[in-house]
Amino acid sequence: MLIATWNVNSILARVANVARWLDLVKPDVLCLQELKCADDKFPTEVFQERGYQCQIFGQPTYNGVAILTRGTCPTGHRGYPGDDETQQSRLIASTVNGINVVDVYVPNGQMVGSEKYAFKLEWLKRLREFFDVNYDNSTPVLLCGDFNVAPDERDVHDVRLWQGRILFSDPERAALQHVKDWGFTDAFRLHTEEGGHFSWWDYRAGMFRRNMGLRIDHIWISEALVQKNVRTWIDVEPRKWEKPSDHAPVIAEFDV
């Protein structure tokens, strides 16, 4: 069973690339972030044709998340419980094959010390509370998405350059670690120790060509899934295609 996550930076701009990638990899689940698209404008038919059901929590212009699954699966959380529809669309959840899947688009934070940065830290604090209240860490739980944080020094191309900056500042890393302490393991790090593996490269200044990126897209799993995770990798190929997203998909394979 393959479960994937991909920040597509506008699903309408990326629909051809996503369809091409689905035809190649055929994941059972694809979690999307940054749809930049209202629910009623989401290109559902393209994915239905390929056997996927779409659960969409969209928003015009910014944010937006969706879970695509082969076959049907139940509708779960859309945003934090109790939030109204004026909140940003950054979290969607479902259950697939007994696995509780939570797909998040963590706020970028823009600049350390800014209002958006404070919002990011608060959002991560709420994410931990969301798991405390709504999930049991002795069950299979998978948290994935664009976390907008590089967890450690291996996950940035130049530590000196990124130290203290947005996506790698100590408070962000601590806030993300607190979420992890709920009971998650980084599926990618189960299989790969060395640095230099990235999931996002800025469009500007030829950063992809020079492999100057960050690993900010993640698949985290609870203990019940650790033994079943046979492989987790970043597929850099679609980052080389025409009109790419600035993020590459991450895929985890499970023996279930």
Place this chain on the structure above:
DNA sequence: ATGGTGGATGGTCCA
């Protein structure tokens, strides 16, 4: 060198 690119949008905001 304070740039560079890309998406949504229709002058900027966001990443």
